Each structure stands twice: as structure tokens, then as C-alpha cells.
Amino acid sequence: MPQDKAIAMAKLAPEMQADLADMTTSTEAESTLVEIDEGGALARNLAIPTLAGRIERAGGFSGIPMSSRHYGTASECLAQAVYYEAALEPEQGQRAVAQVVLNRVRHPAYPNTVCGVVYQGWNQPVCQFSFTCDGALMRAPQANLWRQSKQIAREALAGREVAEVGTATHYHADYVVPYWAFKMGKLATIGRHIFYRFPGSPGRAASFYGNWAGREFKPQVDFARFLADDTEERVARVAEPTYIPGLTVVPDVTDRHAKADVGGRIDTTKTWRLTIPDPVEASAGYRNTLSSQGALIADEVAPAEVSEQEQ
Structure with missing residues (x-):
């Protein structure tokens, strides 16, 4: 609904609309972080107040019928987000990540497909889910964790919810402090992830009215650029150091050796x-x-x- 989308976006503060692309959910670009060490980050994140009152629910997601030929693609994209973003998080934390993805599918500020949300910005300098643009997909998933991620994705697509994250559209690890954390509504902490919703009406349940687009498209990531970067790094690591004549060890008075x-x-x-x-x-x-x-x-x-x- 283009008109509804325009209305909803108009309710977002202009500054926040401009910042949407930088408000990523995982590994943050240095420019988006408050300069602080990990210990300090934990303290700063704890100091951000949690929203008071009842947490609204966007409602269980059930927009993609299993009979659809696009269901498998949507399920795979969602499973990838769960795995690469939260495979080592507690199960509830993995389900919360899946819910953030599906909340975005229904929010007018984001694409209205699962793969569109997960791969948003995959070919741009800043992507929303870092695993789509940092080469992580080149690592084969661990079998047992991948099976669990797929199961969680299927259950999320069938409508399973995590009540404590409600209408969350963002999260970040507790060892970093992105600048946008102070502008959002903090909802909950699960495992090492802290979940947030938009402030004001854009974060209310009524704003999650979008419908699934009816199709899914998974982009073909060009892994060659990651291989090229990796090759350069490996070459740099194994490059022989410049030869400089001189002692290769520091002499010690206890050494027994010839003068030369x-x-x-x-x-x-x-x-x-x-x-x-x-x-x-x-x-x-x-x-x-x-x-x-x-x-x-x-x-x-x-x-x-x-x-x-x-x-």
C-alpha cells in the first residue's frame, strides 16, 4: 500500500529515516559505534532504560502458505539469518532474530519479502545483516546447528512468536553500543542480543500492516570479491620479511657459542x-x-x- 507506506514513513523522524540504512542489526560499521571498550559497552547498554508498560505484539506471521513455490526460498533466507546471526545464542534468542526479520517484512520501512529483508544492502557498503556482505556465507553451516535454524525458521513462518520482543525491528550485540540504540525503544535482552522497536507510532503494532509480496528472490552473491580480499590477506601474511643483516637473537651471558x-x-x-x-x-x-x-x-x-x- 504505497499511501500507507508514505504515511508511516512520514511518522518516522526525518533524522531516523535518513539513518535507516546505517541501523544494521549485527556487526556495526565503526562509524556507527560509540567509542568504548567491551566492559564499558555492557555498562552503557544496561544503562539504557527498557520501555515501561505492556509490550505490543505484531501478531504471528502466516503470510506464506507452505504450498507456495516461494516458501522454500523464504524459509532458507530466514534460516540463514537465524544461523549466521544467532547460531550460538539460546533458542529463544534465535527465535527472536527470526521474529525481527518477519516484523520487518510487515513494516513499511523495509522490503516486503523475507529474502528482501535478509539481503537488504548485500551489494552495498552497508548491509542490514552483515553475513550477507562479509563473506560469512562461504563457510558451510555446521550440520546440527543448521537443522535447528531451519526448524526455527519454519516455526516462525507458521506463526510462532517471542512475546518479549514484540514489535522489535532491530537488535545488536551487548558488547557494542551503536549510536542508534539511544534513539530507539529498548524492549528486551536475550542472550547477548538487545532488541529494540521504533519509537512512537512506527513501533506500535498498528504499523505492522504490510502484506507479503507473494514472491521471493534470493540474490546471487558474488563470492569472488571475498576470495580476492582473502587472497590478498593471505599473501600479506605469508610474505617473507625484508632481510636485514644483524643478530637474529639477543645474546645472553649464559650462551656457549663461538664468537661468530x-x-x-x-x-x-x-x-x-x-x-x-x-x-x-x-x-x-x-x-x-x-x-x-x-x-x-x-x-x-x-x-x-x-x-x-x-x-
Whole structure:
């Protein structure tokens, strides 16, 4: 409903409308964070007051029939959000993440498809769910956690709710403090995620009136750019350091070594170089051994030679 969408968006403060793209739900860009350490972040987040009063519910989501050929795509996108955003969170926290996605599907500020919400900004500098634009999808899911994520996605699409997060459209980890946290309505903390709703009427249940678009499209993420970035990083990590002549270890008074080495390592500031002589050429013992063996062989061969001459 374009007219309703325009009305709902008009109710959002202009500043917040401008900030929507930066109000991501997971790993935050540095520019969106309050500069503070993790311990301080926990304290700051605790200091943000939780909204008083009854938490409104957007109602169970049941907009996509299982018979739809788009159901599988929607379920997969939702399962990916649950897995990559909250696989190690408690089950209720995983369900809350799924609810945030489906709340957005029905809110006019966001796309009206599941995959559209999950992949929003996937090809932009800032994406709403970081796993879609940071290469995380290149990591194969852990089988048991992926099965659980898919089950939670299916149950969320069937209408299962998490009452304490109500009309939440945002969340962030408790070890960061995004600037927008102070502008939203804090609803609940589950696991390490803190959930928020829009302030005022845009965060009320009446604003979640959007209908599912009737189709789903999952974009084809170009993983080549992540591989290229990864290759550059790996090359940088394995690059050989520049050779600088000098000591490779710090000498110690307890070291027992020649003047031209340090603890068994060559001091390249000296002119001495390690050489291993050819034992055949340099060992007197080796030559003596050969000489004595040759003499014995000569003594053993001599009688045979004499007998042959006599014959």
C-alpha cells in the first residue's frame, strides 16, 4: 500500500529515516559505534532504560502458505539469518532474530519479502545483516546447528512468536553500543542480543500492516570479491620479511657459542660462514680407514695371484 507506506514513513523522524540504512542489526560499521571498550559497552547498554508498560505484539506471521513455490526460498533466507546471526545464542534468542526479520517484512520501512529483508544492502557498503556482505556465507553451516535454524525458521513462518520482543525491528550485540540504540525503544535482552522497536507510532503494532509480496528472490552473491580480499590477506601474511643483516637473537651471558654465532645461530654481521667439508676430502680418519682396508684386501688377494702365476 504505497499511501500507507508514505504515511508511516512520514511518522518516522526525518533524522531516523535518513539513518535507516546505517541501523544494521549485527556487526556495526565503526562509524556507527560509540567509542568504548567491551566492559564499558555492557555498562552503557544496561544503562539504557527498557520501555515501561505492556509490550505490543505484531501478531504471528502466516503470510506464506507452505504450498507456495516461494516458501522454500523464504524459509532458507530466514534460516540463514537465524544461523549466521544467532547460531550460538539460546533458542529463544534465535527465535527472536527470526521474529525481527518477519516484523520487518510487515513494516513499511523495509522490503516486503523475507529474502528482501535478509539481503537488504548485500551489494552495498552497508548491509542490514552483515553475513550477507562479509563473506560469512562461504563457510558451510555446521550440520546440527543448521537443522535447528531451519526448524526455527519454519516455526516462525507458521506463526510462532517471542512475546518479549514484540514489535522489535532491530537488535545488536551487548558488547557494542551503536549510536542508534539511544534513539530507539529498548524492549528486551536475550542472550547477548538487545532488541529494540521504533519509537512512537512506527513501533506500535498498528504499523505492522504490510502484506507479503507473494514472491521471493534470493540474490546471487558474488563470492569472488571475498576470495580476492582473502587472497590478498593471505599473501600479506605469508610474505617473507625484508632481510636485514644483524643478530637474529639477543645474546645472553649464559650462551656457549663461538664468537661468530649467537646461540647456534649465525651472526650475519660477521664474515664467518658455515661450511661443511666433504668428509672424503677433509677427514684424515676416513683416509686412514680406506688405507687400512686397502692393505687388508691386498693381503687377501696376494696368495691367489701367486698361485695363478705358479700354474
